[in-house]
Structures are given as structure tokens and as C-alpha cells.
């Protein structure tokens with residue numbers, strides 16, 4: 001398959017070019033299901049989505065339907081939502097609380113730990129030929145990183161901690177997972193919608209494409225700078241912003257955008273928090289104190305980052321201010337030119353209600369299905385994807401050559417990872433290099 005077997009197109013050429021077949025080809029897509037999604041840690045849930053024994057949600061690991069179930073023993077498992085008899089789904093609902101899952105076709109019934117518990121007419125029909133005690137729904141490896149539940153079908157995969165990598169975990173912990181003494185709380189419901197676009201275009205955008213912001217999102221920048229609109233995000237142009245990538249031979253590449261460095265971002269948050277009242281202001285101050293403690297005596301003082309991507313298809317958004325709802329997005333692949341977007345809103349559990357409401361509002365207002373930001377992205381992605389249907393258009397590769405020869409030194413060496421200028425295409429190149437390497441591994 002040419003797009004997999006060719007030498008990396010950046011080698012020996014002026015630019016880093018990506019062939020359009022990576023986004024359109026059904027054979028490439030089928031191989032991705034095996035070699036990318038079958039071998040990577042995939043985000044399936046936050047533990048707060050299944051707080052009690054018997055709680056479950058259904059979701060997907062790429063195209064594979066799974067149940068995230070907290071069994072009667074208190075453990076969270078991930079179970080393939082596919083009956084062992086003839087393949088029907090055993091759970092038809094988005095979420096709930098259940099002791100067992102009963103297949104609607106012939107009635108085989110599984111307990112909430114995945115074991116096959118009963119089969120109709122077992123004695124009279126199978127006459128001793130079926131040992132149901134030995135049968136259970138297939139279950140991938142599961143790991144919990146500070147409440148984020150991931151699963152992986154590859155039994156030999158490296159640990160989730162190693163997969164995320166120490167440097168990226170520092171940012172994840174500092175700005176998301178350890179930022180609140182009580183952790184995160186997922187708000188009820190989620191956004192779920194289909195886009196006619198390959199999943200990779202979405203994932204690499206969130207981890208590495210700050211370049212598009214000023215052009216694609218010019219309308220939201222203009223609106224947010226009008227005095228009567230009130231400040232809803234940090235200005236693109238105030239203070240210092242960077243991006244960062246986390247690459248290693250030991251783990252897949254992860255990337256983040258709009259790493260904000262400096263105290264002025266805290267001041268902007270305080271101005272907004274004062275408008276919400278004393279309780280909000282005091283919470284933002286306490287949050288800032290915790291951050292300062294964590295940063296210790298670092299001379300470089302980051303305050304937040306805005307979006308990130310964990311390879312392959314988990315993106316994060318909204319960490320930019322203390323008053324913006326955090327969001328996890330899974331780009332669920334649905335074919336070479338289709339992606340189903342699943343997006344949840346998280347808030348910090350200890351925040352007062354006024355802040356939680358503000359967080360949910362600002363997220364919904366911006367990077368969400370009907371917000372002022374996400375639809376701008378979607379229009380571009382859909383037009384890009386439409387163009388890939390053209391015979392001639394498909395032969396023209398995509399260009400990822402920005403800053404290709406600018407060296408590999410971090411511009412803020414005191415911080416973990418490789419910190420880059422705000423606008424760069426370095427993470428995207430790392431993403432595709434790793435993708436190609438993993439796609440070639442025929443093990």
C-alpha cells in the first residue's frame with residue numbers, strides 16, 4: 001500500500017508533504033483499525049461517569065462498541081458490546097445501572113463483570129455442550145490515570161503512564177488532573193455529531209495547529225474584543241503563548257497549544273471572577289495559589305494551556321482560563337471520510353456554582369457543536385474533505401513544512417517537553433511520522 005510503504009515524504013524534499021490517500025483510502029482505514037486503534041490506549045470514560053456499582057456507559061473504541069461497567073465488585077471494566085452467541089449488542093442504552101446485560105436476540109445474559117450468567121433452555125437445547133462458566137465478553141486492558149479511564153486491545157502495550165510520558169503528564173497533572181483538590185466532575189450529557197472528515201485532520205489540528213486560529217476564528221476574536229461582549233477568553237495577543245510537543249522513541253507523540261506563560265493571565269481571570277462575586281474570586285485565588293506551589297521555584301511560570309491531543313484521537317479543550325469548562329473530545333473514526341465527535345464538559349469539582357455555570361456557558365458558547373468556534377473549524381474541514389473526492393484534487397498533497405529547518409531545541413528549556421513558538425507544524429510532522437511507523441509494524 002503506497003501511502004504506508006513509501007519512505008516518509010519529508011525525506012529528501014523541500015517540504016513535508018502528506019498524500020491525500022491517508023484521508024480517503026478504505027484499505028488504509030481498515031489497517032488503522034488494526035494497527036493504530038487496536039494498539040493504542042484509547043480514552044473511554046472518566047470514572048465519575050460510573051460512580052456506583054452497576055453503573056455503566058456505552059461508547060466505542062474506534063469502531064468497536066464497548067460497555068464501561070463498574071461491576072458489583074467495584075472494579076471498572078471495559079467489555080465488548082457483542083454477544084458471544086451471534087453478535088448482537090448486549091446493551092442498547094447510552095448509560096444506566098444494571099446487574100446484568102441481556103441480549104435481545106435469543107436472551108443470553110451477562111453479569112456486569114462480563115461473565116455469561118445464563119442461557120435460555122441451556123439444559124434442554126445444549127444438552128451439556130456449553131460451559132457457560134468459562135464464557136465472558138472480550139475485555140481489553142484497562143488503566144485509570146487519575147480518573148481518566150483508557151483501554152487497549154493490545155495485551156503487550158506499554159503502561160498508560162509510559163504511553164502518556166512523563167513530560168506530557170506534567171502539563172496534564174498541573175492544569176487538569178491535580179488542579180482541583182476534589183478532581184473533575186463531568187456534567188450530564190454530551191455532544192455527539194457526525195462530520196464527513198477523516199479523524200486525523202481533527203486530531204492533529206487540536207495538538208498542533210495554532211496557525212489556523214487567527215484566520216478561521218477571526219469572527220470570535222473580533223467579538224470577544226468588543227468591550228460590551230466582556231472578556232470570554234485570554235486575548236491571542238496578550239502575554240506569551242507557546243505550543244509544545246512530546247515525542248520520544250518510547251511513546252507516541254502528544255501535543256498542546258496556547259501554552260500561556262505569565263501572570264497577566266491570572267489577572268484577566270481575576271477581573272472576570274470579580275464580576276461573578278466574592279466566592280468566585282476567592283476560588284480563583286486559591287486555585288492560583290495551588291498552581292504557584294506546584295510550580296515551585298521555576299523561573300518560567302506557565303498559567304494554562306488551551307487544547308491538546310493525546311495520540312491517536314483524544315483531544316482536550318478549554319484549559320485556558322480558570323473560568324472555562326474543560327472538555328474531552330474523542331474523534332471516533334467512522335470510515336476514511338467520516339468521524340463521529342463525542343464531547344463531554346468537565347468542571348472542577350470544588351468550584352462554586354457561579355464558576356461552574358460560567359465554565360459550562362463559555363465552553364458551549366465556543367468550542368462546541370453550536371458555539372462560535374467549532375462550526376468555523378467544521379466548515380473548513382468539510383470543504384477540505386469534499387475536495388478529496390476530486391480525481392485531480394486528490395493528487396495534490398497537503399503541506400506540513402512550516403519551520404521544518406528551524407532546529408529541535410526547546411525555546412523554554414526549563415519546562416518539560418519541547419516548547420515551540422506558538423505557531424509551528426512540528427507536532428503535526430511528529431504525528432504523521434509516528435502514524436506511518438505504527439502502520440508499518442506488522443506484528
Ligand code: FES
Pocket residue numbers: 083084085086087088103104105106107108
Ligand atoms: S445473538 Fe445474543 S443471544 Fe443470540
Ligand SMILES: [Fe+2]
Pocket residue numbers: 212213216217373377
Ligand atoms: Fe479551530
